[in-house]
Amino acid sequence: MDATAANLLLEHHRRHARDLPWRMTPRDPYRTWLSEVMLQQTTVATVTPRFLRFVERWPTVEALAAAPDEDILGEWAGLGYYARARNLIACARAVAERGAFPTTEVELRKLPGLGAYTAAAVAAIAFGEDAAAIDTNVERVAARVFAIADRKAAGEAAKGWFPAGHHGEFAEALMDLGSNICRPKAPNCQVCPIAAHCRARALGCPEAFPAAKVKKDRPHRYGIAWWVRPGNEVWLVRRPVKGLLGGMAALPGPVWSEQRPAVNPLAIHRHGFTHFTLDLMVVPCAEPPAGEGWWQSVSDLGSAGLPTLYRRAIEAALHAEREPRLAA
DNA sequence: GAGACGTGGTT
DNA sequence: TAACCAAGTCT
Structure with missing residues (x-):
């Protein structure tokens, strides 16, 4: 994919980026990690007040590591996917034990609760590494820009799209685009900064990408x-x-x-x-x-x-x- | 690799 | 109302 679209997207993001409480300068690894874990399968609207309560109660990873399990699980109550909270506790204690967060994607990936996406996101956003954080937004945007029906293939294609030296910023640009403009339903192509570079848009059917997931019935x-x-x-x-x-x-x-x-x-x-x-x-x-x-x-x-x-x-x-x- | 794993908002 | 979906990870 051409660098033109990537630059257009970055410029758009620098002008329109949302002011979210975990987007501090400079980025704090603890807050970056905590927000990324909270945001797994959970909306910004839900996470925002809960994130603020968490960092007010436990301002550092050392403070979190020292807290009783029940307090942390109680603070997480209502957020869902509680394995995240159990892994959060284990991760905080591992980090406190070793003294600080590891600074590379490879090492971050070994911590509990940090999968491929979160390890790359923290490495790129908090430590400036050129690690491509591929989430569902990135997959969807790439599926449309490249007109690739398969989600995973689109995510792979997107990796070559991240500009060197700006992986964290680009990931956030793609996520904001995905949630605000290139939405799953009714994408707002009228205001999309890269609409002219979008193959699915040219085909006239952006919503057709990526292919719909197969639905299973719920017992x-x-x-x-x-x-x-x-x-x-x-x-x-x-x-x-x-x-x-x-x-x-x-x-x-x-x-x-x-x-x-x-x-x-x-x-x-x-x-x-x-x-x-x-x-x-x-x-x-x-x-x-x-x-x-x-x-x-x-x-x-x-x-x-x-x-x-x-x-x-x-x-x-x-x-x-x-x-x-x-x-x- | 497919299923387990929460909840709330939108359509 | 019911379906769909979200900044995924683990087994």
Whole structure:
């Protein structure tokens, strides 16, 4: 691809770059890393306030490394993909142990939670290395500019497009273009700085690139959450570290199944996950089940660090207690 | 390499 | 409403 389009894109970015809280000068490796991990599969709008809270509470990687697991997981609650938070903890401690972040893509890649994209992004943005960070935005923009249907092939083609000495800036330019202009649906080609260089645009069908992903159907599951709340408290447990919502606070209950259980729930909360949907039945229960747990004040549920599934299920149950006739 | 892994916004 | 999708990583 010609350097003209790359330069046009960089110039456009220098004029229109968004002022995001992790885009500081000079770039701090800690904030770059933290923001990149938070932004994995998560929107800028969602991340921004959560990022600000994180860096206010833990201004350095050493401070983060020294924090208890529960505090960090609680601060992450609601952001989803909780393996990221578990890897974040492990990564912070590894970095604190060795004294500083490694400064190359190859070494960054060895840290927990840093895959091909994030290692390249941190190396390029925080350390100025010529590492090409290929994310879904880059794949989509390249797929359209080069009229390549295959996402991965488009990403590979994009690597040769990054200008030497400006890989970090170019990655951010592509990401801003991808989220603001070269959107998945209804791309705004009218204001695109490289529309004249876009093959898919010339073909008249930018939205046809890249090819649509094959969709899989989502199965449905059922779960029971025991509602143990004498007085003004509710019994909570911590989920097993591995698997769905691993390590997060939760209502107690058995493993979820495909069969609808024969229970009389106080409330039913329907929740959509990436690969299945869940009906969580909140069922009153007199005593806590066997095992570890704690009493959480109903007036202080916000500090429990509940993932959204359980936060919503608890809201539904509390509402049902107040309005019994509306119970599901 | 395909599936597991959350959530919220947009269409 | 349901589908689609997002600055991916790990197994």
